[in-house]
Amino acid sequence: MQKAGSDSNKVTGPLWVNAEITYKCPLHCVFCYNPVDYATFGPELTTEEWLKTFREARDLGAVQLGISGGEPLMRDDVEVMVAEASDMGYYVNLITSGIGLTEKRISAFKEGGLGQIQLSFQDSTKELNDFLSSTRTFDLKSKVAKLIKEYEYPMVLNVVLHRLNIDHIQQILEMAEAMGAEHVELANSQYYAWAMENRKYLMPSRKQLEHAEEVTNRFRDRVGNKMKIYFVVPDYYSTRPKKCMNGWGVVFLNVAADGLALPCHEARMLPGLEFPNVRDHDVRWIWQESPGFAAYRGDSWMKEPCRSCPEKENDLGGCRCQAYMLTGDAANADPVCDKSPHHHLITEQVELAQQPQPPAAEIKPIILFRDDKNSRKLAEREAAHRDDTTPVT
Amino acid sequence: MSESSGSKLSEDAAVSLEAQFRFQFEPAQDSYVLLYPEGLVKLEGSAGEIMKRVDGNKTVSQIIADLEATFPGVDLRQDVIDFLEHAYAKGWIRQ
Numbered sequence: 001m002q003k004a005g006s007d008s009n010k011v012t013g014p015l016w017v018n019a020e021i022t023y024k025c026p027l028h029c030v031f032c033y034n035p036v037d038y039a040t041f042g043p044e045l046t047t048e049e050w051l052k053t054f055r056e057a058r059d060l061g062a063v064q065l066g067i068s069g070g071e072p073l074m075r076d077d078v079e080v081m082v083a084e085a086s087d088m089g090y091y092v093n094l095i096t097s098g099i100g101l102t103e104k105r106i107s108a109f110k111e112g113g114l115g116q117i118q119l120s121f122q123d124s125t126k127e128l129n130d131f132l133s134s135t136r137t138f139d140l141k142s143k144v145a146k147l148i149k150e151y152e153y154p155m156v157l158n159v160v161l162h163r164l165n166i167d168h169i170q171q172i173l174e175m176a177e178a179m180g181a182e183h184v185e186l187a188n189s190q191y192y193a194w195a196m197e198n199r200k201y202l203m204p205s206r207k208q209l210e211h212a213e214e215v216t217n218r219f220r221d222r223v224g225n226k227m228k229i230y231f232v233v234p235d236y237y238s239t240r241p242k243k244c245m246n247g248w249g250v251v252f253l254n255v256a257a258d259g260l261a262l263p264c265h266e267a268r269m270l271p272g273l274e275f276p277n278v279r280d281h282d283v284r285w286i287w288q289e290s291p292g293f294a295a296y297r298g299d300s301w302m303k304e305p306c307r308s309c310p311e312k313e314n315d316l317g318g319c320r321c322q323a324y325m326l327t328g329d330a331a332n333a334d335p336v337c338d339k340s341p342h343h344h345l346i347t348e349q350v351e352l353a354q355q356p357q358p359p360a361a362e363i364k365p366i367i368l369f370r371d372d373k374n375s376r377k378l379a380e381r382e383a384a385h386r387d388d389t390t391p392v393t
Numbered sequence: 394m395s396e397s398s399g400s401k402l403s404e405d406a407a408v409s410l411e412a413q414f415r416f417q418f419e420p421a422q423d424s425y426v427l428l429y430p431e432g433l434v435k436l437e438g439s440a441g442e443i444m445k446r447v448d449g450n451k452t453v454s455q456i457i458a459d460l461e462a463t464f465p466g467v468d469l470r471q472d473v474i475d476f477l478e479h480a481y482a483k484g485w486i487r488q
Contacts, residue, residue: 091428115415115428
């Protein structure tokens with residue numbers, strides 16, 4: 001991987017393109033990281049527009065392509081995208097809930113050269129899975145897992161952990177083993193977008209985390225190499241921030257369903273930045289010239305305590321979106337860092353997570369599910385907030 | 394992934410790339426690369442030359458012979474075996 005800011009005259013990358021080809025989704029996950037106002041976005045890119053985007057990014061040297069969403073299988077042109085992108089030389093990753101993955105489709109993906117399928121699961125027990133994704137999908141996903149094996153794909157399972165399912169970790173791991181999973185990512189939800197709205201219901205307590213890690217370690221010892229398990233704790237429990245996206249505009253290019261090009265999944269929310277659309281500009285200009293992608297590249301944008309911090313190259317000050325959401329300024333240090341004067345905003349939330357919470361059944365009527373209706377409501381709230389904070393000139 | 398760690402490669406059996414890997418030359422990096430789910434490894438110099446010959450048909454001995462024909466006068470045998478053992482242990486290739 002290229003180092004951020006190692007050569008300021010030459011912008012390298014991107015290496016990884018993530019195509020959020022649609023925000024349509026049959027699930028309504030409460031921890032979804034799609035933008036909360038997705039329901040108000042313009043039309044999705046056409047097949048041709050996607051292929052043009054893939055080609056332009058490939059010309060810059062991008063090698064990994066993620067096809068995600070929403071649920072990408074809601075579109076019927078994924079087969080074309082997979083085949084064309086593989087031909088271009090991409091390693092193509094399909095990131096799916098599995099809903100809509102029929103034998104006919106998986107066979108076409110295989111034929112087209114799809115590299116891997118990453119299957120997400122909300123939980124191991126049908127009841128909680130259905131609650132958290134708000135649909136009856138668990139049986140279907142188990143069938144899809146079998147299909148993935150039959151077509152000789154590695155079984156890559158992605159389970160989002162949070163307060164309401166983390167105590168089921170043993171069952172989740174047993175389910176993964178029964179399905180023949182080779183890679184299991186147990187990642188705690190990160191608090192962006194929908195998960196930020198639902199943060200207080202999703203953040204696990206310290207005790208829950210310790211228990212989950214203990215169970216995971218024991219399981220790891222038993223299964224050995226046949227199953228690789230990654231456990232990711234919420235960054236709120238750290239004192240140093242993550243090197244978000246490996247740096248702004250360094251390796252990762254996210255393209256939203258409406259064509260907006262972004263340095264990460266969440267950056268659309270940042271005020272004062274105008275991100276380019278692949279309909280209006282080619283990827284080379286977007287990546288190398290556009291002000292949006294240059295904004296937080298390298299470290300010249302940093303303020304204190306980051307600017308003079310000896311560790312600044314390790315984490316590049318953390319996540320711009322998290323800094324903005326919590327402190328109101330994207331150029332501040334990510335408050336996860338305990339050198340940040342805003343670190344108390346993190347520790348206060350962590351302390352809150354140690355308090356008892358009502359059981360899942362009581363949370364269900366009040367937690368915010370990701371759907372079009374809620375999205376429009378949140379979009380209105382965001383718009384009102386923007387009007388309130390627009391300076392009068 | 395194959396349960397390959399610890400076992401040795403046979404010199405007389407064909408080697409092929411593991412199913413989920415993709416090997417190609419990348420002009421942007423001026424190097425051969427191995428692509429796998431969400432990642433890549435650069436295979437520079439001899440590593441790229443060796444991997445280029447892993448095609449599911451050639452045996453380890455044939456790969457050595459082919460390389461020695463391409464680069465005459467160099468004893469490559471141990472280098473090739475070392476790299477292929479490494480690739481096998483990493484789960485990049487199978488027999």
